Amino acid sequence: MTFTFTALLCLGLTLGLWIPVLTGSLPKPILRVQPDSVVSMGTTVTFICEETIGAKQSYLYRNGNLQRRVPKNNQKPTNKTEFLFLNVGHQNAGQYHCSYKSQGKSSDYSEPLELVVTGAYSKPSLSAQTNPVVTSGGYVTLKCEPSHYGHTLILTVEGPQKLSWRQDPQCNYYTENCHVLFYVGPLTSNQRWIFRCYSYETNTPQVWSAPSEPVEILVSGKLQKPTIKAEPGSVIHSGKAMIIWCQGDLDAEIYFLHKEGSHNTQSTQTLQQPGNKAKLFIRPVTQGHAGDYRCYYYSSAGWSEPSDTLELVVTGIYNYHPLMLSGPPSPVVPEGGNVTLHCTSHRYYDKFILIKEDQKFSSSLDTKYISSTGQHQALFVMGPMTPNYSGTFRCYGYYKHTPQLWSEPSNLLKILITVGEADIIQSSSQWTKDGLSMANFTLSHSTGGQYRCYGAHNLSSEWSASSDPLDILITGQLHHVLFLSVMPNSTVHSGENVTLMCWSTYSVDTFILSKEGSGQPPLRLKSKIQDQQYQSEFSMSGVTSKLSGTYRCYGSHDSSLYLLSFASAPVELIVSGPIRTSDLPPTMSIPPDGLQRYLKALIGVSVAFLLFLFILIFILLRRRHQEKFRKDDEDAQKGKELQLSTGAAEPVTRDRGHQKRSNPAAATQEESLYASVEDMETKDGVELDTWKPPEGDPQGETYAQVEPSRLRRAGAISPVVSREQLNTKYEQAEEGQEVDSQVGPILHRPAGSPSQADTFLSPSPTPGY
Structure with missing residues (x-):
């Protein structure tokens, strides 16, 4: 049953399609155009005629005249025919139809399609005559003025709806000025409303002028309102640059900025990062930018509510006479007290306005003329004073008809709020030898806190800018025990990382780390509770030798930041030069944590090597000295043997000439003795000068003068010469006989003395003996 019904339905539909053919009437085709029915000159346009399958030929007409004929391909039957136009001009504008033939019969014409070509004339102007921001369902008035006299005007809306309004202009025949006021609405909040205006001659309605500049009407919808702010601030000097930010819903597609009173709107695309917000950059700022601004955004869900109002003030507009701002003596x-600030100017302004630099406070007053000074003045009374009033103030002048255009700013005036009068100390300054002005402030009792100083002249109430803050910290106020440790070690190399940890078992809100002798302020860190103790870690990356020193830490409570505990035990940090791994053998690798152990080992090996080298040198020198003594002992032994062989009983005399000896044996002994003496003279360079003993010498001792060079040799023993031998020589000298002027060293033993001989040396012994 179901199959039979389906078959009959398909048969009926097929017969329905062929009935017009069998009866002699073909279905009417459909004509479309791409990319649009309104195109500019030079665009490529394609007409598409959709007909019944089986058509043999397709036809395209413009204004009733055949333009194109295209035979169909029987091998590839389709129900579409395309007519391509390249680089269209105003001659291609007009009303188009299409038709086709099948089995010898022609179809009816398609519905008409108008192709409008723009750009034939110069563009008209379009502007909003009312506020370009309306609420949903509201109306707006737009004014369009053609560039050619007598042209008809048409207003269009961009979008799929293809809305348009046509109207002949109202013209002044004397001035040839024409315009049309289009009253458009209602405007809904579910779409964008972008309007353009064209003009054309009446006899060629499809040949239009170039489009006017677009005017977009903003619709205040129901989506959440965006936020608006200005950077660097809403009060800005003329000629500088600024940015207006607008941030709304994450789905926002586009943002709009509108200045109240203006018939134009500005749009900007959203920024993807960070967040969904838009930026409008203004450079340079001029007086035309002053005013009240709101921003909107549009998304697929519609329009948002307007943002809060941003008042943009442009300063530096009037700079004829500077303004002066003065305040209290200090x-x-x-x-809790009140403060009066005076703003004065020689130029007249309707109002003076006092503003805090952070723009969190402002107050305006009407000016008053002071005849005694010839100035215009306003007195700003502020109070009761709270910490919110601390800051820097300026004043400006402006006129009522332009409240967002201000004069050049006055001088800066700084106000600081303190706990009480006791915190204010004044002192007269003194000039130093270096030409500096200086004042000393003595605190009768140590009070912790932050201090600043100011300077002023006696002839002016204007104060200088404040100095940098100075923190006075009082230690020993908290009886807490603190500990300080350093990780990984108190001795590190340059470039390593060091962490100083301060901790205590007592409750401490903030830890303070101080370095002895450092001119830098101490470091502060909030404490953290870990393992049932309060601690803070002060990390230092890439330390250098400048960080070497002694460190201590303190603790404080948030209720009294400048009252500290007793100091922890000192910790000394030593930062040495880095070890270059490039100086190590290629096969030797040192882990980062073993550099210190390697350094200690290297120092130990170096010390051991130096000690071994010193001992070796000492042993070599001692051995050389012993060999020298051994040689001297051998020489002395030879001398003793000579003495024993020759004897010392008979005197020995010797002449340098060839004198004969009466006793040959004695002569031989004498020759041997003198040969030994000459050998010593030649070898050791010893010179002995003999001289006659002084009268009254009962013992008749003989003194010998010995050169120091000989005394340096230890263990040398001289031959013994008897007293009789010496007397014989003295007698010969008195008789005129020649006596040798050089004799060997003399050892003399006086009568009755022990067997060991005593030695007398003259002059004074050589140092060291």
Whole structure:
């Protein structure tokens, strides 16, 4: 049953399609155009005629005249025919139809399609006559003015709806000025409303002018309103640059900025990072940018509500006479009191405005003329003073009809709020030898806190800018025990990382790390609780030798930041030069944590090597000295043997000439003795000068003068010469006989003396003996 019904239905549909053919009437084709029905000159356009399958030929007409004929391909039957136009011009504009033939019969014409070609004339102007921001369902008035007299005007809306309004202009025949006011609406919040205006001659309605500049009407919808802010601030000097930020929903597609009172809107695309917000860059800022701004955004869900109002003020517009801002004698005022600031100018302004530099406070007053000074003035009374008033103030002048255009700023005036009058100390300055002005402030009792100093002249109430802050910290106020440790070690190499950990078992809110002798302020870190103790880790990366020194840490509570505990035990940090791994053998690798152990081992090996080298040198020198003594002992032994062989009983005399000896044996002994003496003279360079003993010498001792060079040789023993031999020589000298002027060293033993001989040396002994 179901199969029979389906078959009959398909048969009925097939017969329905062929009935017009059998009866002699073909279905009417459909004509479309790509890319659009309104195109600019030079665009490529394609007409598409959709007909019944089986058509033999297709036809395209413009204004009733045949333009193109295309035979169909029987091998590839389709129900579409395309007519391509390259680089269209105003001659291609007009009304188009299409038709086709099948089995010898022609179809009816398609519905008409108008092709509009723009750009034949110069563009008209379009502007919004009312506020370009409307609420959903509202209306707007747009004014279009043609560039050619007598042209008809048409207003279009971009979008799929293809809305348009046509109207002949109202013209002034004397001035030949024409315009049309289009009252458009209602405008909904579910789409964008972008309008353009064209003009054309009446006899060629498809040949239009170039489009006007677009005007987009903003619709205040129901989506969450965005936020708006200005950087660097909403009060900015003329000529500088600024940025206006607008941030809304993450689905926002486009943002709009509107200045109240303006008939134009500005749009900007959203930024993808960070977040979904838009940026409008203004450079340079001019007086035309001053005013109140709001921003909107549009998404697929529609329009948002407007943002809060941003008032943009442009300063530096009037710079004829500078403004002066003065205040109390001291910039430091007690909390809870009132302060009066004076803003004066020689130029007239409707109002003076006092503003804090962070733009969190402002106040405006009407100006008053002071005849005694010839100035315009306003007195700003502020109070009761709170810490929120601390900061820098300026004043400006402006006129009522342009409240966002201000003068050049006055001088800066700084106000500081303190706990009480006791915190204010004044002192007269003194000039130093270096030409500096200096003042000393003595605190009667140590009070922890942050201090600043100011300077001023006696002839002016204007104070200088403050100095850098100075923190006075009082130690020993908390009886907490603190500990300080260093990781990985107190001795590290340059470039390594070091962590100083301060900890305590007592409750401490903040730890302070201080280095002895450092001019830098101490470091502060909030404490953390770990393993049932309070601790903070002060990390130092890539340390250098400048960080070497002694460190201590302290603790404080948030309720009294400048009252500290007693100091921890000192910890000394030593930062040495780095070990270059390039100096090590290629096969030797040292892990980063073993550099210190390697350094200690290297130092130990170096010390041991130096000690071994010193001992070796000492042994060599001692052995050389012993060999020298051994040689001297051998020489002395030879001398003793000579003495024993020759004897010392008879005197020995010797002449340098060839004198004969009466006793040959004695002569031989004498020759041997003198040969030994000459050998010693030649070898050791010893010279002995003999001289007659002085009268009254009962013992008749003989003294010998010995050169020091001989005394340096230890263990040398001289031959013994008797007293009789010496007397014989003295007698010969008195008789005029020649006596040798050089004799060997003399050892004399006086009568009755022990067997060991005593030695007398003259002059004074050689040092060291």
